[in-house]
Amino acid sequence: MIIVMKKGASKEALAEVRKRIRDLGYKAHVIHGETRDVIGAIGDERGKAVLQSLESMPHVEAVVPILKPYKLASREIRREPSVFEMAPGVTVGGRELLVMAGPCSVEGESQLLETARAVKAAGAKVLRGGAFKPRTSPYAFQGLEEEGLKLLAAAREATGLPIVTEVVNPRDVDLVARYADILQVGARNVQNFPLLRLLGQQDKPVLLKRGMSSTIQEFLMSAEYILSEGNQRVVLCERGIRTFETATRNTLDLSAVPVLKEQTHLPVVIDPSHATGHASLVPAMCYAAVAAGCDGLLVEVHNDPENASCDGPQSLTPEGFAAVMEKLRRFAAAADRDL
Numbered sequence: 001m002i003i004v005m006k007k008g009a010s011k012e013a014l015a016e017v018r019k020r021i022r023d024l025g026y027k028a029h030v031i032h033g034e035t036r037d038v039i040g041a042i043g044d045e046r047g048k049a050v051l052q053s054l055e056s057m058p059h060v061e062a063v064v065p066i067l068k069p070y071k072l073a074s075r076e077i078r079r080e081p082s083v084f085e086m087a088p089g090v091t092v093g094g095r096e097l098l099v100m101a102g103p104c105s106v107e108g109e110s111q112l113l114e115t116a117r118a119v120k121a122a123g124a125k126v127l128r129g130g131a132f133k134p135r136t137s138p139y140a141f142q143g144l145e146e147e148g149l150k151l152l153a154a155a156r157e158a159t160g161l162p163i164v165t166e167v168v169n170p171r172d173v174d175l176v177a178r179y180a181d182i183l184q185v186g187a188r189n190v191q192n193f194p195l196l197r198l199l200g201q202q203d204k205p206v207l208l209k210r211g212m213s214s215t216i217q218e219f220l221m222s223a224e225y226i227l228s229e230g231n232q233r234v235v236l237c238e239r240g241i242r243t244f245e246t247a248t249r250n251t252l253d254l255s256a257v258p259v260l261k262e263q264t265h266l267p268v269v270i271d272p273s274h275a276t277g278h279a280s281l282v283p284a285m286c287y288a289a290v291a292a293g294c295d296g297l298l299v300e301v302h303n304d305p306e307n308a309s310c311d312g313p314q315s316l317t318p319e320g321f322a323a324v325m326e327k328l329r330r331f332a333a334a335a336d337r338d339l
């Protein structure tokens with residue numbers, strides 16, 4: 001249920017309504033809107049009719065049901081897009097596009113630093129790099145784990161770029177959160193509900209990837225797991241879905257951008273690297289993603305793609321990435337966005 005407060009309702013009035021919601025056995029999530037505050041009362045769907053009684057409280061304007069199965073993620077509860085900080089001074093969801101770039105996996109100090117310096121010089125605002133890698137084969141490189149996290153922290157120190165890195169296993173959440181600025185959930189873990197719940201309890205933004213066979217509704221229900229635990233900073237990332245097509249690694253569902261924009265207030269970014277699987281296809285999909293209305297990009301860049309231990313064929317070189325960023329500025333301007 002959405003409890004819509006009257007315009008100008010005081011903090012005390014808000015606190016009183018929150019208490020009543022809690023007393024009725026529901027969680028109260030306050031969303032400060034431009035003209036008025038609303039409170040999402042979230043909990044057991046079966047008994048929610050009791051919340052209707054809140055309508056008689058003096059500072060409550062209305063109590064309305066949220067029709068979508070995802071509640072806190074829906075546009076019904078927050079009409080304006082969510083804009084928030086990914087790290088100090090780096091925001092997402094506003095006018096400025098957020099470009100995150102870096103290697104698939106952290107392989108070593110010089111590889112990471114060289115790539116980090118190059119993506120920063122080209123205009124990326126966040127450094128990506130996997131320390132824990134979810135690999136299809138148990139025999140493939142699994143990542144440098146904590147050593148990789150330390151290298152990421154050193155690269156942040158050297159460049160000032162905040163870092164986004166994946167947490168694969170619930171038991172590593174605390175460890176990864178000690179180093180990372182942004183916690184990434186990979187496509188394979190999009191329905192790892194215990195992991196999502198733990199990330200909902202963290203005070204760090206989460207980059208949630210769409211699963212390769214998730215519907216948009218399932219994707220938003222996964223976001224809801226994080227939001228319902230109290231973490232409001234969730235960024236959705238479309239990274240391609242499985243289809244019959246084999247010319248590309250996955251099929252980039254660009255229509256997911258306008259669909260998500262209608263359904264949710266959460267920021268949406270595109271990963272053209274895992275979507276296409278080929279570096280030559282990445283630039284066109286970056287431009288198209290911006291035209292479609294995305295809030296940012298997650299792009300794989302490697303200082304030496306030919307010798308990368310993971311996803312080299314889809315990684316841009318530093319020069320290739322710089323050229324994309326240059327051209328992207330014009331697409332951004334056409335889409336009324338800054339880069």
Ligand code: PEP
Pocket residue numbers: 104130134166185186187188209239271274
């Ligand atoms: C990644 O971005 O490092 C990754 C493993 O991608 P995905 O989870 O989308 O396959």
Ligand code: MN
Pocket residue numbers: 104105274300310311
């Ligand atoms: Mn990769």
